[in-house]
Amino acid sequence: MTHVLVGQVVGADLDKPAGGREPQWKRHLRAEMVTLGPDVQQLVWAWLLRQRSEHTAAAYGRDLREWLAFCNERDLDPLAATMGHGDAYGRWLERGRGLSARSAARKLAAVSSWYTYLVKAGGLEANRFRDANRPETNRKESKTVGLTESEAFALNRAAANDHGRQRVRTAAIVALMLSVGPRVAEVTSLPLDSLGWERGMRTVRIVGKGGKIRTRQLPEEAGAAIDAYLAVRGDGPGPLFLSSKGKPLTTGYVAELVQRLAREAGLHKPERVHPHTLRHTFATLAHERGASPREIQDALGHSSIETTEIYLHSPRRLENDPSVKVAKVLW
Numbered sequence: 001m002t003h004v005l006v007g008q009v010v011g012a013d014l015d016k017p018a019g020g021r022e023p024q025w026k027r028h029l030r031a032e033m034v035t036l037g038p039d040v041q042q043l044v045w046a047w048l049l050r051q052r053s054e055h056t057a058a059a060y061g062r063d064l065r066e067w068l069a070f071c072n073e074r075d076l077d078p079l080a081a082t083m084g085h086g087d088a089y090g091r092w093l094e095r096g097r098g099l100s101a102r103s104a105a106r107k108l109a110a111v112s113s114w115y116t117y118l119v120k121a122g123g124l125e126a127n128r129f130r131d132a133n134r135p136e137t138n139r140k141e142s143k144t145v146g147l148t149e150s151e152a153f154a155l156n157r158a159a160a161n162d163h164g165r166q167r168v169r170t171a172a173i174v175a176l177m178l179s180v181g182p183r184v185a186e187v188t189s190l191p192l193d194s195l196g197w198e199r200g201m202r203t204v205r206i207v208g209k210g211g212k213i214r215t216r217q218l219p220e221e222a223g224a225a226i227d228a229y230l231a232v233r234g235d236g237p238g239p240l241f242l243s244s245k246g247k248p249l250t251t252g253y254v255a256e257l258v259q260r261l262a263r264e265a266g267l268h269k270p271e272r273v274h275p276h277t278l279r280h281t282f283a284t285l286a287h288e289r290g291a292s293p294r295e296i297q298d299a300l301g302h303s304s305i306e307t308t309e310i311y312l313h314s315p316r317r318l319e320n321d322p323s324v325k326v327a328k329v330l331w
Contacts, residue, residue, distance in 0.1 A: 086132020
């Protein structure tokens with residue numbers, strides 16, 4: 001049944017790169033899939049192909065590769081994995097890999113999603129992995145905390161005063177990320193024609209997770225920074241932000257850029273400042289300036305308000321702790 005499905009629906013060449021060098025995560029995944037039959041291998045690529053976002057597909061591919069490596073090192077047939085194997089894998093992710101409960105739970109969910117797909121595609125009778133015990137996570141907490149107003153200002157200024165040929169691009173990227181709050185993958189995948197105008201306002205059209213599109217207002221200052229960059233970039237088609245060789249920027253490049261700027265801005269613990277920090281910063285600053293959780297949810301492209309609430313913990317929550325107000329009554 002699986003063979004017929006793969007041949008007729010998926011296609012025999014689905015796992016072959018379209019041209020050029022395939023991404024590293026695909027090569028690593030391919031190496032770990034050698035123990036799987038060719039039909040199941042095809043279903044792996046079909047499952048990844050279903051993901052609307054290339055970023056999501058890459059993350060799922062890396063998660064599956066890690067699970068297959070875990071199985072291969074222990075001579076475990078992945079197609080015979082049970083709930084107990086999933087429990088053991090979850091504990092290994094936390095204790096052996098030292099991952100947070102949230103990261104371990106996400107990886108288990110990705111693997112379970114693959115098994116569910118195999119069942120639906122006729123490649124497996126049941127998803128016995130589904131009921132594996134996932135680490136408990138606190139949905140209200142996040143290790144990523146937004147910058148304070150003064151820190152965000154310092155980072156934005158460091159970007160504007162950056163040196164080198166790519167200074168205007170640096171300023172435009174950071175201005176966009178701080179003032180609009182997109183995910184880093186959304187920034188690197190923005191096409192030039194995502195910029196526009198609507199009802200007299202400058203806009204940027206962002207394609208988020210699941211292919212969902214949201215149109216955001218681009219503040220005047222961020223628009224000016226982007227215009228300065230466009231004067232150097234030119235109006236040729238393709239990604240908005242290009243490397244010096246005319247190639248799309250990688251998320252890794254943006255991460256390194258943000259950390260360098262955090263050091264140059266003199267921020268506390270700059271090694272903890274990542275692109276996602278800027279997204280949290282947008283959310284917390286917007287909340288502190290009066291934006292409602294629903295408005296921020298819409299701006300960030302979250303499908304759940306619970307996810308947005310994770311972003312709304314103020315970086316000054318210790319300074320603003322209600323204990324201070326209570327103490328004034330007691331002393």
